[in-house]
Amino acid sequence: MKVLSIVGARPQFIKAFAVSRELRKSHEEILVHTGQHYDEELSDVFFEELGIPEPDYNLGVGSSSHGTQTAAMLEGIEGLIETEAPDVVLLYGDTNSTLAGAIAAAKVDPIVAHVEAGLRSHNREMPEEINRVLTDHASDLLFAPSDSAAETLAEEGITEGVHVTGDVMYDAILWARDVAKEESDVLTQLGVEEGEFFLSTVHRASNTDERDRLEAILDGLSAAPRDVVLPVHPRTEDRLKSYDLWHRATSELEVIDPVGYLDFVRLLDGAERVVTDSGGVQKEAFYLDTPCVTLRDETEWKETVTSGWNKLVGVSAPEIVKFLNKSWSPGRKGDPYGSGDASVKIAKILADYNE
Numbered sequence: 001m002k003v004l005s006i007v008g009a010r011p012q013f014i015k016a017f018a019v020s021r022e023l024r025k026s027h028e029e030i031l032v033h034t035g036q037h038y039d040e041e042l043s044d045v046f047f048e049e050l051g052i053p054e055p056d057y058n059l060g061v062g063s064s065s066h067g068t069q070t071a072a073m074l075e076g077i078e079g080l081i082e083t084e085a086p087d088v089v090l091l092y093g094d095t096n097s098t099l100a101g102a103i104a105a106a107k108v109d110p111i112v113a114h115v116e117a118g119l120r121s122h123n124r125e126m127p128e129e130i131n132r133v134l135t136d137h138a139s140d141l142l143f144a145p146s147d148s149a150a151e152t153l154a155e156e157g158i159t160e161g162v163h164v165t166g167d168v169m170y171d172a173i174l175w176a177r178d179v180a181k182e183e184s185d186v187l188t189q190l191g192v193e194e195g196e197f198f199l200s201t202v203h204r205a206s207n208t209d210e211r212d213r214l215e216a217i218l219d220g221l222s223a224a225p226r227d228v229v230l231p232v233h234p235r236t237e238d239r240l241k242s243y244d245l246w247h248r249a250t251s252e253l254e255v256i257d258p259v260g261y262l263d264f265v266r267l268l269d270g271a272e273r274v275v276t277d278s279g280g281v282q283k284e285a286f287y288l289d290t291p292c293v294t295l296r297d298e299t300e301w302k303e304t305v306t307s308g309w310n311k312l313v314g315v316s317a318p319e320i321v322k323f324l325n326k327s328w329s330p331g332r333k334g335d336p337y338g339s340g341d342a343s344v345k346i347a348k349i350l351a352d353y354n355e
Contacts, residue, residue, distance in 0.1 A: 001027040001354045004086035004110070006077060008036030008061075008097030011169075011280040014261060015092045015115060017050040018171040022347035030084050034073045034097040035060040049260050050172075066096060066127055073100035078108075086110050087354050091135060094119070094128040094279075098135050106138040113350060115168055117142035118149030119300035126206070128279075132300075141353060143346050146303060146336050165345040166338015169280065173287045174340045176265045184266035186259060190229060192270070198226050198324065199271035199290075200253075203233035207277050207295055211243045213315045217295055218245060220320025221275060222252040228275070229254045229267060273328070275320065282310055283337065291330055293323045303336035 003023055007016045016031070023029045033055035059076040061069055077100055081089065089105035091098045092115045105112045117136050121129050136142060136158060144150040145167035153162050187194060200221055207213050214236075221228045230253045232240075240246040249255055259267070268274060269288045274281060277295040282304050285292040292310045304310035308331035313319035 001088065001351055002084070002086045003027060003029045003088045003090050003350065004032060004081065004084055004105075005029055005090045005092075006032045006034065006097055006101040007055075007092060008034035008073070009093075009095045010261075012092040012095065012097065013050065013052065014172045014280075015168045017052050018168045018175075018343040019090070019115065019346055020052060022343045023350075025347075027347075027351065030057070030080075030086060031055045032077065032080060033058045034076070034100070035062055036069065036073075036095060036097050049262050070096045070100050073097055074104050077101050077104040081105060081108055081110060088113055088350055090115065090350075091139070092116060094132045094135070096127075096131065099131040102135040102138040111141060111350075111353065112139045113141040113143065113346075114139040115143045115346065116145055116149075117162070118144040118146075118151075118153040120152050121296075121298045121300045123298050141349065143342070143349070145338070145342070148302065148336075163345070163349050165349070166340070166342035167283065168342045168346070169283060170287055170337050170340045171343045173265065173284055176262060177269055177288060180262040180266040180269065184263050186263040186266050187270055190254065190256070192227060192229065192254075194270040195272050196226060197254075197271055198224055198228045198273055198275060199267050200228050200230045200275040201233070201278050201281055202230070202236050202276070202295065204277040204296070205235070207315060208233075208236050208239045211239075211245075214239055214243065215245060216315045216317045217320070218249055218252075219317035220315075220324070222248075223317070223321045224324045226272060226324075227254055229256060229271075231256050231259050231264065231267075233258065273324070275324070286310065286333065287337075289333075291328050293320065295320070307331050307333050307336075309333060 035058055061072045089110045090113050091101045114135050140161050142162045143165045150162050150164050232255050240249050273291040274285045275293045282292050283301045286304045286309050294312050297314045311323045
């Protein structure tokens with residue numbers, strides 16, 4: 001079986017790491033990096049740390065408007081499908097890279113397989129939501145991370161080719177947690193003690209591209225009762241500077257450059273709680289038993305909320321402060337996203353489908 005795997009953003013590198021380890025035991029994988037994340041600290045370092053082979057192709061698309069970026073990816077992926085003639089085009093998550101791969105592959109011969117199918121925030125103003133819906137409806141095989149994701153697909157009329165496999169990020173984080181404890185010294189470098197600091201990530205355009213929203217987040221973080229470590233995303237750094245908030249942020253928070261995956265996992269595992277607008281960080285925190293305060297009004301990972309491990313606060317400074325000060329006793333988590341063997345299941349399903 002020949003698989004063309006398409007990635008383009010940091011969370012996809014991590015998901016691909018877990019699945020590629022299984023696929024490459026018995027099958028041929030062609031790895032395509034669209035170049036959606038082109039900063040070395042957000043891209044190349046993840047391949048190096050996770051031991052993912054260098055991509056066979058890098059489209060070098062870079063940052064642009066949604067239409068321009070997706071069109072460039074679509075053109076590049078379409079050509080690669082023609083050149084490589086894969087049996088499967090494997091897609092991850094909800095980025096423009098995902099959508100471009102789905103459109104390109106759905107119109108020709110390969111099987112279209114989507115990892116993280118069935119997730120919905122029910123907020124159509126999020127570009128990622130549009131990407132999720134369209135990709136799922138163009139896919140032949142849909143790997144749902146949870147029962148509720150499969151139920152969502154059924155509600156949309158998608159029942160064939162759906163498999164509840166669990167979440168591949170769980171597979172990756174189990175490996176990374178143990179390795180990070182041995183290899184990462186990021187806590188020492190920053191001078192923070194385990195359980196004595198908060199971690200924050202802010203990158204979503206809806207939060208960074210409006211000054212009032214970003215300032216409200218900064219107000220909330222600045223009032224935290226513990227030191228806040230903020231690995232700053234390039235977009236967030238740019239906006240803080242353009243809004244004349246950079247000096248305040250660097251004075252009141254521990255603002256650091258983006259970190260590699262293992263260092264980030266160590267920070268997330270060591271933090272008393274995390275404040276984020278990232279979907280991936282919400283569930284990584286869940287897996288690492290780190291309470292999460294989410295800077296959004298909705299989430300695709302609703303089990304993290306219903307179990308009590310995740311609080312949705314939007315960008316209200318008082319709500320952020322409230323949940324950074326409040327004593328927190330999350331409930332029992334259970335195993336809504338599987339048991340850490342999603343990658344094995346996905347590789348087997350793909351192989352069986354292609355027999």
